[in-house]
Amino acid sequence: MKESLLYVDEITVVRDDKEILKDVSIRVLPGEITGILGRNGAGKSSLAYTIMGLPNYRPKKGAIYFKGQDITELGITERARLGITLAWQHPARYEGISVAEYLRISSRDKIGESQMEEALALVQLESSYLKRKVDKTLSGGERKRIELASVYLMNSRLTILDEPDSGVDLLAMADIINLFRKMTENGRSVLIITHREDVASQCDRSYLMCSGSIVLEGTAEAVRRYFLSQCMPCPEHAGETGETEG
Numbered sequence: 018m019k020e021s022l023l024y025v026d027e028i029t030v031v032r033d034d035k036e037i038l039k040d041v042s043i044r045v046l047p048g049e050i051t052g053i054l055g056r057n058g059a060g061k062s063s064l065a066y067t068i069m070g071l072p073n074y075r076p077k078k079g080a081i082y083f084k085g086q087d088i089t090e091l092g093i094t095e096r097a098r099l100g101i102t103l104a105w106q107h108p109a110r111y112e113g114i115s116v117a118e119y120l121r122i123s124s125r126d127k128i129g130e131s132q133m134e135e136a137l138a139l140v141q142l143e144s145s146y147l148k149r150k151v152d153k154t155l156s157g158g159e160r161k162r163i164e165l166a167s168v169y170l171m172n173s174r175l176t177i178l179d180e181p182d183s184g185v186d187l188l189a190m191a192d193i194i195n196l197f198r199k200m201t202e203n204g205r206s207v208l209i210i211t212h213r214e215d216v217a218s219q220c221d222r223s224y225l226m227c228s229g230s231i232v233l234e235g236t237a238e239a240v241r242r243y244f245l246s247q248c249m250p251c252p253e254h255a256g257e258t259g260e261t262e263g
C-alpha cells in the first residue's frame with residue numbers, strides 16, 4: 018500500500034461531555050479522492066474540523082499524521098502551511114473585491130490571467146466573470162463555483178471539501194468531479210465530506226460514518242451499497258433531520 022498523505026489514528030474528540038468522534042481512523046493516499054459518507058449528525062464536519070486543527074476540536078485521544086509528521090499539536094495556520102486546506106472557510110474580508118483579485122489572493126503561487134481563466138473554465142464560467150465583484154450580485158451557484166475555482170488554484174496537498182455539491186445543480190456535479198480529478202494530479206489529494214451516496218461513489222475510496230464512528234471502509238461502491246441497504250437515520254437524530262429511511 019502507498020504511504021498515507023494523511024493518517025488519522027484512532028482519535029476521540031469530546032465536546033460538551035459528548036464523544037462526537039470515537040476512535041476514528043482514516044487514511045488519505047496521495048493522488049486519491051477519499052470520501053466520508055454519513056447522514057446528518059454522523060460527525061463528518063467534526064472530523065474535518067479536527068483534521069484542520071480548529072481549537073475546540075483537539076483530540077482527547079489518538080494522533081493525526083500528515084506526510085508522516087505528527088501534527089496533532091499543531092494549530093490551523095501551521096497545518097495550512099503544511100498544505101492542508103479546508104474549503105468554505107472564506108473570511109468576509111473578500112467581500113467586494115473583484116473575482117480576479119480573489120482568485121489571485123487564493124493561489125499559493127503567482128498566477129496570471131490565463132490560469133484564472135482555466136480555473137473558471139473548469140467550473141463552467143466564462144472569463145468575463147474575472148471582472149465581476151465577489152458580492153451579492155453573484156448567484157449562490159456562481160459564488161460556489163468561484164469558490165471551487167479558488168480552491169483549485171490553492172493547489173494544496175490536501176483539500177477537504179465539506180458538502181461540495183451544496184448550492185450547485187446536479188448537472189454541474191459531473192464538472193465538479195472532473196475538477197477534483199484535476200486536483201489530484203501530481204499526488205495531491207482530496208477529502209470529500211458528503212451525505213450523498215452518489216457523490217461518494219465517485220471517490221477512489223470511502224468511509225462510512227455513523228454516530229461519531231467509522232462503520233465501514235472500502236471501495237466507494239461497496240460503501241455506497243452498504244449505505245443504501247443498511248443506513249437509516251440514527252434514532253437520536255431522526256427527529257432533527259426529518260430524513261426518511263435510506
Ligand SMILES: Nc1ncnc2c1ncn2[C@@H]1O[C@H](COP(=O)(O)OP(=O)(O)OP(=O)(O)O)[C@@H](O)[C@H]1O
Pocket residue numbers: 032033035037055056057058059060061062063064212
Ligand atoms: N459543541 C458541541 N456540543 C455537543 N454536541 C456537538 C457539538 N458539536 C457537534 N456536536 C454534535 O456532534 C454530532 C456530529 O456533528 P457534525 O456536525 O460533525 O455532523 P455531520 O455529520 O457533519 O452532520 P451534517 O451532515 O448534519 O452536517 C452531532 O450530533 C452534533 O450535534
